[in-house]
Amino acid sequence: MQTRRQTLKQSAAAAALVAGAGLLPQHALAFNKAAFEAKSLHDALKDLGVSGDPVASADVTLTAPDIAENGAVVPFALSTKLPDVKALVLLVEKNPNALAAVFQVTPEVEPNFATRSKMGETSDVYAVAVTKDGKALFAKKEVKVTLGGCGG
């Protein structure tokens, strides 16, 4: 198992490598079929042009319920205080495809968005701020999904 320190070191190195090689996609955040079809959190972020592992940040906020009475509709709000963010991304780790939404942070809007997503089961949910230089900073929260009564 890696320590956080090691992970951080490695991701920084990886970021430097990718950026250095000029591989950072120009329009990584235009509609991105590969990212939305990726199974894992990691692959989805990679397809969005993120290099290295995401890092937890107190400057990213995810508002979500502790328990969702029904996984069909789970309300989320994402916001950030970080500068130079180009997108806020919503990911549900255990959904068949982790990526749920990508909000572009333009100069004309506040970096603060809300929507509702389906959740197949109890899972960690991530709000990820993707910076202009391809770094990912995140907040996460576990949301429990309960089933309804009567078996139907």
Add this chain to the structure above:
Amino acid sequence: MKAHQLALAAAALGLMATTVAWAQKSTTEAIDEYREMLQDGNPAELFEMKGEDLWKKARGPKNASLEKCDLGLGAGVTRGAFVQLPRYFPDTHQVQDLESRLVTCMSTLQGIDPKEVVNGQWGKGERANVTALATWVAAQSKGMTFDLPQSSPQERIAYEMGKRAFYQRGGSHDFSCATCHGEDGKRIRLQDLPNLTKNPGDGVGFAAWPAYRVSNGQMWTMQHRLNDCYRQQRFPEPTYGSAVTIALGVYMGVNAKGAKSAVPAIKR
């Protein structure tokens, strides 16, 4: 180190009984929080918009709108009509609820065949139109209190028949409406069950439908709510607008007297 872990484990065990009780309470609180988060931005508003449009638009073989429809308070009066339904209508000689009355208006004013609704499917065709219309009409009474008339003998008899239907058990599981909705403070799984033999409070029970169901993204009227209750009761299907659905509406609606209408609500 080991001793320390053991002490922690023992402490955890000691706390078990209280944690269980606490976890249960906090589950309920968390679910209340979830419900609260859904209140703003209820997709029922989409159905309200569609219903208002359907009310005002000329439609059907007679190419007429529903603006002359009498929902009990005079032709075209929508505000306040919902909190007094079901009620007796002299023109049809029947006690009618909101949906069955809308079907009557669609038939008489627009020439639309009631069969299209009665034999239709939920969420499709004219039955979906009645749902949207009912959502819009009901929303015109938001915040008003339920006060169903009981002045005519028909309405009083409907109440008594509704009460009997409410308590009548049957099907493979011996369930009636009262099995789940006859007492205060009961739950099925984690769902609170309103006591419908009396006023269960503002915005719950009869005073909450039509409501948007998040589980399937559908708008449900009271007709749809009753239909699915009977399905889960293992009863046969109640016919749309049939006498038993109206009688139950009168029984629950009269019991809900004084409850504030929260319609259209958003529900699990």
Add this chain to the structure above:
Amino acid sequence: MGDPMRIRAQAKDGNVLVRILMSHEMESGQRKDSSGNKIPAWWIQEVTAKLNDKPVFSCEWGPAISKNPFLQFTIKGGKAGDKVSVSWKDSKGDTRTDEATVS
């Protein structure tokens, strides 16, 4: 082209708070019909918004977004009387645009 959106745009502290409800199935592609066949995914992929004809917002969605989607964002600047127009495009290429006046 789908049913109309419900758009509420309110001026607040020098900004415009936009709340939108869209009428869409948002079929996940995970569900099966009664005969056991997978129902194909069908969802809104892109939502864009303009303030007085100037593009200000865009987002991309996967089919995980809930049926009859809700969306909220805040436009910097703007005032009562301004026009907010919102467009979506779904995975079948269907589009819809609706407009609201900031109140």
Add this chain to the structure above:
Amino acid sequence: MNKSTAFILGLAAVTGTALVGCAGGSGAGTPSSAELDAMAQKMVQESFHDKGIVKVKEALVPDETLRDCDAAAVAGHPIAAATEKKLEAENFKTIQWPADGKYLGDWKSGEKIAQSGKGRTWTDKADSANGGNCYNCHQISKEEISYGTIGPSLYHYARLKGVTDPNSPAAQDIVKYTWGKIWNAKAYNACSNMPRAGYKGVLTQKQVADIVALLLDPKSPVNQ
């Protein structure tokens, strides 16, 4: 669909019944309770139609236990003690005891049956396995927090009933009661809300044995 009911959009409570006399609101009086009972019966029979595996004829068949108990509930008083005893005795006679003499099955399978609320609705298939619906109304194992409260908690059932070893002779009365209660709850409480799962053919003997094990097996999470 029954054609004659298809177009009743509303409730003609007065016309079309024996009560035409008071249609004008002349104050001829309200019908008697017995007349209302008969009217409600007729209304219910006419308001439903067959759908899927659920047939009006079977679902709304007259049943003495339900009729007497429901009438008492409508009237708002408990059922008469003598009637209660008689109904309980009749229901008791319907209990089928395990053919192989084994009351306790597999608690793990019992937990699955207790969790399932499936079966016997008009959207279910005739051959689908029926669930016991137990958690809808009862707390059972501690791990499942999504439980109902219509029935009493069954957590620590064995201890509550004073059973340490379900195979001991001392436990036999409780073991039999538990089986019988699941088979036909009305044998022990005539007006119980609980279904008569065995009597109505919802659960099989094996399923009942598995639920008995869930409640009484010392290894079951219920008794931890």
